[in-house]
Amino acid sequence: MKSLHIILITLIFSGITILSQAQGVGINGNESAPDPSAGLDVNFTDKGFLPPRMTTAQRNSIPSPAEGLMIYNTEEKTVNIYNGSSWGLLSSFICGQPFSDPRDGRIYTTVLIGTQCWMAQNLNTGARIDGVNNQSDNGIPEKYCFNDLESGCDDYGGLYQWNEVMQYSTIPGSQGICPTGWHVPTDAEWCTLTTYLDASVNCSALGVFSGTDAGGKMKEAGNTHWASPNTGATNSSGFTGLPGGMRHSSGSFNFQNTNGYFWSSTVYFTTDLYYRSLWYNYAEVIRSPLNSNYGISVRCLKN
Numbered sequence: 001m002k003s004l005h006i007i008l009i010t011l012i013f014s015g016i017t018i019l020s021q022a023q024g025v026g027i028n029g030n031e032s033a034p035d036p037s038a039g040l041d042v043n044f045t046d047k048g049f050l051p052p053r054m055t056t057a058q059r060n061s062i063p064s065p066a067e068g069l070m071i072y073n074t075e076e077k078t079v080n081i082y083n084g085s086s087w088g089l090l091s092s093f094i095c096g097q098p099f100s101d102p103r104d105g106r107i108y109t110t111v112l113i114g115t116q117c118w119m120a121q122n123l124n125t126g127a128r129i130d131g132v133n134n135q136s137d138n139g140i141p142e143k144y145c146f147n148d149l150e151s152g153c154d155d156y157g158g159l160y161q162w163n164e165v166m167q168y169s170t171i172p173g174s175q176g177i178c179p180t181g182w183h184v185p186t187d188a189e190w191c192t193l194t195t196y197l198d199a200s201v202n203c204s205a206l207g208v209f210s211g212t213d214a215g216g217k218m219k220e221a222g223n224t225h226w227a228s229p230n231t232g233a234t235n236s237s238g239f240t241g242l243p244g245g246m247r248h249s250s251g252s253f254n255f256q257n258t259n260g261y262f263w264s265s266t267v268y269f270t271t272d273l274y275y276r277s278l279w280y281n282y283a284e285v286i287r288s289p290l291n292s293n294y295g296i297s298v299r300c301l302k303n
Contacts, residue, residue, distance in 0.1 A: 051079065061088060076102040093181075095302065099127060101179045103141075110302070111238035114196040116189065120240045122157025125177065126164075128182075132251035134293070135164035141177055144247045144295045146256050153223060156256065157242035159295035162273050165263050172265045178300035185301040187266035187274040189288075194218075194276070194285050197237055201285065209284035215241075216283035217282035219260075227257045232283025239299075241278045247295030261296035 002121060025034060030042035042049050053072045059080060062069070077100065080087045095117035109120040125213050126141035128150055135142040138262035143158030144153070165184055166176045176184040184195075191203035194214045201211035208216075216232025218239040219275050223230055225242050235241075245256030255261075257280070264274040268289035275296060277286045290296070 021125055025289060047111050056264075075283075077105070078102060093270075097203060100180075103179065109240075111240075113193060113237050113239065116193060116196075118193070118239060119182070120238060120301045122242055122244055122296040123160075123177065123300060124153050124157040125179075126158060126160075128153070128158075130251075131253060131295070133248050135161045135295075137163070137168045144253075146245055146247075146253050148253075153257070156242050157297055159247045159253075160263070160298055161247075161295050162263055162290075162292035165298055166265060170267060174265055176265065177298065182300035184263065184298065185267035187264045189301055190262075190264055190274070190287070194287075196227055203287065205284070205287060207288045209279075209282050209286050212286050213283045215278045215285040218285065219278050225257065227280045229281060231279075231281050242297075243278070244297040249291060249293035259293075261290070263296055263298050 025040050032043055033045075045264070051070055051072050053074050056073060056075050058209055059073060062071075065082040065087075067082060069082040071080050072078075073080045077098075093225045095112040097108050098107050100107050104125055106124060111118055111120040124143070126143035128145050128148075129135065129142050130148050131144050135144075141161060142164055143153065145153040145158060146156065160177065164177060166174055169176065172186045173183050173189075175182065178184055191201075194201045194211065195203060197217045198211040198214035201214050213232050216234055217237045218241040219230065219233035219235060220226060220242055221230070221233045221235045226233060227243070241260050241262075243255070243257050243260045245254060245259060246261055247253055260278040260282065262276050264276070266274045268274050271292045272289040273292055275288060275290045277288070279286070
């Protein structure tokens with residue numbers, strides 16, 4: 001009790017007031033009463049609330065955590081909350097806001113298209129390896145950068161073989177190499193996107209340009225990244241599709257600035273998988289299968 005008195009006296013002389021009203025406690029610097037709906041009302045305009053900070057290992061060592069317990073994870077750089085059985089992220093993410101990938105701190109922009117929340121940039125995570133090498137199931141995310149230059153990933157993101165994208169799962173809609181809370185879109189989810197933008201898109205067509213202008217609505221406008229004429233490009237969807245090109249199965253690179261290719265998580269036949277592509281000289285979008293050994297771009301979709 002003596003210690004509590006000392007703390008209260010210290011707070012009062014620091015210009016901080018603790019008020020109790022109708023079962024609520026207010027901590028503030030302006031002597032305002034706590035809001036009647038709050039058990040604890042911390043009210044400042046020049047200070048924040050700082051929760052306990054700890055690593056994942058320290059968090060996991062908390063004995064019998066109470067449901068609703070919150071901590072700041074210094075490794076994930078986010079607030080964690082215990083739901084009664086496991087720790088998860090406390091997120092107020094709204095699609096359209098940027099977010100940080102906790103694995104490397106890289107910031108991605110996002111866009112809401114219809115009911116889907118898409119990353120508005122190509123994924124760029126993992127350790128770069130040379131194109132002559134296959135990506136491997138070694139526990140380390142790997143990427144290709146165009147012409148084996150890290151700068152090739154700066155604007156266009158990484159290029160990935162399908163198995164690396166899926167992190168060696170074959171389940172459609174898996175998280176794969178995407179950040180937590182995101183996943184590799186299925187063929188059906190790509191269909192949802194393209195038909196939302198252009199109802200004339202034929203989602204059962206293979207290897208042909210389908211619809212009228214879904215691709216133009218998905219492509220970044222202008223010629224900063226796309227070769228001329230960048231036909232039909234308006235980016236009215238906000239998808240901001242980029243021509244990241246391709247890493248061939250032989251290890252060579254091609255088509256940067258002219259074509260953008262994006263994996264789905266759906267198998268077409270054995271080692272061939274569905275993908276979507278955008279071309280510099282067409283406003284349509286193409287759906288086709290591609291062998292898993294090729295390296296192309298990834299766009300993640302919010303869960």
